[in-house]
Amino acid sequence: MTIRWYDSSELWNSKRYTPDVVCVNLGTNDLSTPNYDIKLFKSHYMAFMKHLRSIYPKAKIVMLTGSMLNGKPLMDQKKVLDEIKTELNDTGFYRFDFTPMNGSLGYGADYHPSMLQARKMADELVPFINRIK
Incomplete structure (x- = not known):
């Protein structure tokens, strides 16, 4: 099978690969603009978590703050993700918060994490994942 990276008709087949751990880092764009709708964010995030659980019933799902x-x-964001974790009442959901970046490790494009910041994030997340496996 040839993967066509920019073909929007290409659908992920969740049966081809079943992960042990799924990490979800969503919300930065949603919550970075004035007057964001936290209730809308929560409802859509919750729906996505339920969807992930339906396709990966045995995976550990980690909800991240970036x-x-x-x-x-x-x-x-932290409050909403904590609420979602509680409301899901599913021991397979976890929470993890990255340390907010302060620019000391530089920035990537459009103030995204630099390579050094990404390494720091990996150094924070990998031990957490190893503990929950």
């Missing part, structure tokens, strides 16, 4: 948010948006 390194790019800070202040009120980060606090709102």
Whole structure:
């Protein structure tokens, strides 16, 4: 099978590969603009977690806060993800928060994490994943 990277009709076949751990890092764009709708974010995030559980019933699913948010948006995201974890009432869901970046390791394109920041994030996340496996 040839994968066509930019073909929007190409659908992921979740039966071809079953992960042990799924990490989800969503919310930075949703919560980085003024007047974001936290209730809408929560409802869509919850729906996505339920969808992931339906296709990966045995996987450990880690809901992440990324390194790019800070202040009120980060606090709102943490609160919502903690609420979702509780409301799902599923011991296969986990929470992990990256340390917010402060620019000391540089920036990538459009203030995204630099290579050094990505390494720091990996150094934070890998031990957590190893503990939950």
